Amino acid sequence: MALLTLDAPAQPAQGTARIAASDGQHDFDWEIGTWKTDLRRLARPLSGSQEWVEYSGTSLVRKVLDGRANLVELRVEGPTGTIEGASLRLYNPQAKQWNLNYASVRNGMLTRPVHGSFRNGRGEFYGEDVLDGKAILVRFVISQVTADSARFEQAYSEDGGRSWETNWLATDTRIGDAD
Template identity: 35%
Template sequence: MNAIAMIEDGRRDFDFLHGEWTVAHRRLKRRGAGCGDWENFSGTTVCRALMGGICNVDENHMTERGHAGVAFRAFDVARRTWSIYWVNAMEGLVGEPVHGRFEDGIGRFYGDDLDDGRPVKVAFVWLVENPEPAHLSQAVCHWSQAFSYDHGRTWEENWTMTFTRIPGRG
């Protein structure tokens, strides 16, 4: 085992995501408007490590929606935190990052952004089932996004994704 693989400072936290996945999306039809209507659609994700795992990138395709995007994650060794950036294929722009880490098996990441011109606080949460190497072929993970329009006093979950590993592609 090499020295990088033995480091347990958080830089390996997203190793579970490497590989190919089917994704069940659930997205709120209108954010920040008190809407309770959700839309469901499917997609695929392929994630790979860069620079020995200190960075990773995943490409997301939501074919039913005619949409795609890329998530790029980079680990800050000194702070022991991840920064996650999103590039929307429709605009081609790198969005504002969220920052955070995994603690007790839950990844929590926070940042500031704009939603249709309105300032929002953003929260991402990652949960992983069967993250151990022996169970990676059975891995399922969950991601959710929530926005706060009132500086973090209340939160509205507006997008969830359930990832299921494609057998033999992890």
């Protein structure tokens, strides 16, 4: 599979204060706090199945590394069990992009990161992974962001990005501010 590359956004021509304000390092600041998470997950992605499983629980998001990163702790429960994991999001100031890394308690594994940034209030992150021994592309989108809610969508592509199958939909609603 070819290496996935993403172009860094162009820097504005204005002075340093303008660049610092728009460089992306604070793109996740809105999310710091505690959230009610309602999640739908496709039971068998890229299999042709349309069976969705629903979960509900919480996400706790906090700043780490002086705000240059954040940590999300997810715990949701549904009819097929519990999904529990953590996402470490690290900002790369040279690329002006975020790297999102997810660790699952279920298998003790860290997924391959997705990389990207926010533009016009929408975050798009792309990466490569393996599903059932087959190389795939991953797209993770954060949209409909307000002070008190946001939508998260993950999709897989097995054809190099020509088509995408959504397999994860989550809506977070704020239930508490950061400590």
